Amino acid sequence: MQEKLERRSFLFALLLVTLAFALLLKPFFTPIFWACAITLIFYPVYRRLLMRYPNWRNAMALLTLLLCVVAVVIPVLAVASSFINEGVNLYQKIQSGEIDLSQQLEKVHSAFPGINIMLERIGIDLDQLKERLLSGVMSAGGFLAKNALALGQNTLNFFIMLGLMLYLTFFLLRDGDKLVTLLIRALPLGDEREHLLLAKFAEVTRATIKGNLVVAVTQGTLGGLIFWILGLPAPLLWGVVMTLLSLLPAVGAALIWFPAALYLYATGEPVKATVLIVYGITVVGLVDNLLRPILVGRDTKLPDYIVLFSTVGGLMMFGISGFAIGPLLAALFMAFWEIFIREFVSPSDSTPLSAGPEQSDVPDQ
Incomplete structure (x- = not known):
């Protein structure tokens, strides 16, 4: 009886500690997930390198990580930066009136008059649809501009998360096989x-x-x-x-x-x-x-x-x-x-x- 009580108490405490630790890691969920994902993708590369240099685990993990940065991280950052700049510039042109979306939509409407008839048959008001479309474009542009400003203000936080992701990726590459074995032993699922x-x-x-x-x-x-x-x-x-x-x-x-x-x-x-x-x-x-x-x-x-x-x-x-x-x-x-x-x-x-x-x-x- 005493042993059963102790076992249940231990399992309850284990559950509480695990939940507390999960809450502790909650702010880092995104870098942890992407570290695991990148490890799964680049682990075959690491294994091939390790087969040639079996005693250089740290060096091969670091080399694989550098390949990941060059092949994935730098291009993604470059494209994301250009995407935000183009989006903000387009939004500013629309907001300033340099690009008149209403006029462009009128051109489409004039060129395809059958669209209005078809929309009316299914109960859609073209003018109301146009207003919603313009509102949606302006909202999307405003959201992009606002988040671009927020991203600029939180550059340090972004690079900290990126650094944590790369740091964790290194250890997952180096010790991934051991961690998988430990996970299989720990989980009580069979x-x-x-x-x-x-x-x-x-x-x-x-x-x-x-x-x-x-x-x-x-x-x-x-x-x-x-x-x-x-x-x-x-x-x-x-x-x-x-x-x-x-x-x-x-x-x-x-x-x-x-x-x-x-x-x-x-x-x-x-x-x-x-x-x-x-x-x-x-x-x-x-x-x-x-x-x-x-x-x-x-x-x-x-x-x-x-x-x-x-x-x-x-x-x-x-x-x-x-x-x-x-x-x-x-x-x-x-x-x-x-x-x-x-x-x-x-x-x-x-x-x-x-x-x-x-x-x-x-x-x-």
Whole structure:
């Protein structure tokens, strides 16, 4: 009786200490998550380097980290800075009247009178839609300008978080295999289940960040490039917006390039508009079908509707990091239910709900 009481008391205290420690780390959730994600992506590079120089763990981890900074961190910071500058400049031009959005929308309306009739049939007032669109653009521009100012004021905090992420990434690269082994020993879920869940975590993180992000960046880059070639304003800004939209299945970069093509038709530039539509369909649109199966794999891909809802929900809950966190939580949710159905509902049926990784794939790290 005494032993049972002591065990329960210890477990309760362990739970309290763990919750307290989790609250302690809550302000650093974003750098911790991205450190884990970057480690999963670059760990194969570290392993290959370590195979050639097995006694230089610290040096190889540092070299891998430097490769990560050069390949990922510096380009992302450069693009983000340019994106914010272009967005703020565009907002200032709209606010000052240098760019008159009402006049541009009127050109589109005049060029496509059938749009007004179609909208009226489905109960949408074009004038009200125009006001909401203008209000939304101004709100987005104001939000971007405000956050650009806040980012400038919190530069020190940003670089502290970035430094913490890189610092943690170094140790995760160097000691990741030991940490995974320790985690498997500590979790009371059963080794087979833990291997499955950790493999699913690694698999979806790589697929979401390395695969989906590469596809989105490729589509956004190609979209921004054609905007620049055609002489459309703020090509980098729209390229980044197309990159973000490309993360969402069933939405994609067409939400930007197709209205831009309509605008070109309305302003008397049918050649540019036709080039943009053909390019968007044949180049930007086909990137998803060509690259995603190679980088992500059809068997490991979540259903599009799950990806859509989990990505949007992740963005709403976690900000920009949500595009990776949302699908990851969705994949873990499906993995847990797969284990539950297989072991508790239909023990004799070993067929998984979705194609999952084999146990041998687990500790890639």
